[in-house]
Amino acid sequence: MRPRTFFGMIALAIVLIGLAVVGVVAQSKPAPALTAMDYVQIRQLVSRYAYALDTGGNNGYDFADLFLPDGEFIDPNAKGREQIAALARGSVQGPLNTIHYGMTLVLEPSPDGAIGRQYVTEFNFDDNVPPLGKRTQWEVVGDKRGDLRKDGGQYKDVFVKTAKGWRFKSRHVVRSKSGGGTDRELMAFLKRPVRIKSEPSDNVTAPAGSLSAWDYLQIEQLVASYGHALDSGFGNGDNGDAYAGLYTKDGVAFTNTKGYDALAALAREQPRGPNYVRHYLTNHVIEPSAEGATGKAYLAVLDIGEGGKPGTVFLGGHYEDTYVRTADGWRIKTRILLPPKHGPQPVQASVR
Amino acid sequence: MSKSKYVIIATLLAIPAGWALRAQTSKPATLTAADYLEIQQLVARYSYAVDMHGGDGSAYAALFAPDGSFGTEAKGTAQLAELAVKTNKDRSGPAFTRHFVTNVVIKPASGGATGRSYLVALDISEGGKPTTILAGGHYDDVYVKTPQGWRIKSRTYVRSEIGPQPAAR
Numbered sequence: 239m240r241p242r243t244f245f246g247m248i249a250l251a252i253v254l255i256g257l258a259v260v261g262v263v264a265q266s267k268p269a270p271a272l273t274a275m276d277y278v279q280i281r282q283l284v285s286r287y288a289y290a291l292d293t294g295g296n297n298g299y300d301f302a303d304l305f306l307p308d309g310e311f312i313d314p315n316a317k318g319r320e321q322i323a324a325l326a327r328g329s330v331q332g333p334l335n336t337i338h339y340g341m342t343l344v345l346e347p348s349p350d351g352a353i354g355r356q357y358v359t360e361f362n363f364d365d366n367v368p369p370l371g372k373r374t375q376w377e378v379v380g381d382k383r384g385d386l387r388k389d390g391g392q393y394k395d396v397f398v399k400t401a402k403g404w405r406f407k408s409r410h411v412v413r414s415k416s417g418g419g420t421d422r423e424l425m426a427f428l429k430r431p432v433r434i435k436s437e438p439s440d441n442v443t444a445p446a447g448s449l450s451a452w453d454y455l456q457i458e459q460l461v462a463s464y465g466h467a468l469d470s471g472f473g474n475g476d477n478g479d480a481y482a483g484l485y486t487k488d489g490v491a492f493t494n495t496k497g498y499d500a501l502a503a504l505a506r507e508q509p510r511g512p513n514y515v516r517h518y519l520t521n522h523v524i525e526p527s528a529e530g531a532t533g534k535a536y537l538a539v540l541d542i543g544e545g546g547k548p549g550t551v552f553l554g555g556h557y558e559d560t561y562v563r564t565a566d567g568w569r570i571k572t573r574i575l576l577p578p579k580h581g582p583q584p585v586q587a588s589v590r
Numbered sequence: 591m592s593k594s595k596y597v598i599i600a601t602l603l604a605i606p607a608g609w610a611l612r613a614q615t616s617k618p619a620t621l622t623a624a625d626y627l628e629i630q631q632l633v634a635r636y637s638y639a640v641d642m643h644g645g646d647g648s649a650y651a652a653l654f655a656p657d658g659s660f661g662t663e664a665k666g667t668a669q670l671a672e673l674a675v676k677t678n679k680d681r682s683g684p685a686f687t688r689h690f691v692t693n694v695v696i697k698p699a700s701g702g703a704t705g706r707s708y709l710v711a712l713d714i715s716e717g718g719k720p721t722t723i724l725a726g727g728h729y730d731d732v733y734v735k736t737p738q739g740w741r742i743k744s745r746t747y748v749r750s751e752i753g754p755q756p757a758a759r
Contacts, residue, residue: 341637342634342689342692357690385720386712386721386723387715388715391685413685414687414714415685415686420645425642428638429649431738440624462693466695466728470728509753509755511752515708515727516750518710540726542725542726542727543723544751549710
């Protein structure tokens with residue numbers, strides 16, 4: 239029996255070593271690259287997060303539906319659909335409530351799908367903004383109409399692709415805190431190359447009724463341009479032409495400003511300067527439509543303090559847009575601004 | 591070597607150079623969807639690198655091309671890493687978030703791409719103090735595609751400044 243045991247042990251050792259090697263190889267194999275559309279769709283999911291949480295739509299289930307059925311929210315802790323939906327219920331939630339402003343999303347493929355991080359800052363905008371009266375737009379710069387909340391920091395996310403699209407497996411709130419040494423894992427991530435699996439279809443516009451990665455990116459670029467055009471005319475100081483150029487020829491802003499001349503005149507009433515920044519947009523959600531696309535984006539108008547003055551919160555809310563393809567690329571066809579308000583609203587308030 | 595040989599060599603060298611120049615001038619610069627996404631990731635990573643001040647500053651410097659620059663303050667990998675280490679040393683850390691960046695606009699340019707984005711620097715509440723707006727402005731960037739991927743060739747921070755109010759008409 240002894241030799242058999244001896245050979246048995248050797249055989250077992252060989253098998254164990256073999257398994258260990260396979261395990262190490264499997265672990266060191268990089269996760270499959272994400273496609274351009276994966277990046278776009280995860281960003282859309284993350285942008286939807288703010289609306290679902292701040293509105294509490296569908297009794298909090300719009301929020302829960304962004305997570306896997308057994309998904310997890312960490313700090314405050316909630317697991318599963320019911321507990322996660324409960325996070326998005328409260329007296330402040332309502333269709334015009336805008337609190338969570340996410341920025342700087344970083345993503346990386348992982349064996350399960352993707353992992354990411356995002357910065358978040360939270361606002362409390364005043365519910366009622368005084369009318370302009372006889373003052374010009376320049377004279378109200380620096381008026382304080384809201385605050386930044388004490389909460390803010392970053393999310394650490396795990397994403398999984400399901401049959402219905404990308405979902406949060408987990409979202410972990412990490413409040414901003416100075417100190418604490420070095421995060422080796424984060425450092426290694428920042429140094430790793432970004433890997434994107436490209437398809438030729440990523441780089442062309444999609445047929446009407448659908449959107450390609452290219453279309454999402456171009457519409458995002460259009461909306462990212464909005465602040466630059468309005469505040470500085472992209473650094474040339476004349477914001478009228480730059481602003482009107484974001485719209486179609488028959489484009490309409492705020493239901494009453496139509497066409498190039500009116501749009502340019504509207505922009506020229508606004509405070510501006512070659513290096514001026516004021517309109518910060520984020521949480522851009524885009525949906526395909528028969529005509530082109532619809533979208534919404536959060537707005538924070540921030541007055542950066544000059545000459546040692548503290549910065550102030552001037553305005554918040556969200557834009558609702560329609561976009562169309564033109565010979566020159568995607569343009570805004572209509573844009574309205576829905577001012578921020580806490581809590582449930584009469585139905586009419588959200589369809590101005 | 592005879593003079594004619596020089597002429598032949600010069601001509602042979604000039605032909606591909608001419609082609610290259612022509613290709614560069616006649617074809618408008620374009621970016622693919624993957625280029626936009628990769629540059630967006632680069633811009634987003636910047637905030638983490640600058641707020642974390644990771645150890646030796648190497649994660650910050652790695653976002654730049656080897657000859658990349660930040661304003662007039664730092665040029666080249668060694669100076670960039672040093673800048674990241676020494677700036678705001680007490681206000682940093684793996685969980686520290688200050689550089690909030692949005693409105694990231696990227697445009698193709700000959701040789702790569704350019705970008706402009708908005709920064710608002712926030713002092714998020716610590717120890718019960720209110721969250722405040724510390725500063726804000728925009729970044730003006732030039733990006734270049736290296737064998738390791740897109741990198742920042744130059745980044746300039748310009749703080750916000752309101753222009754002169756036009757005279758009432």
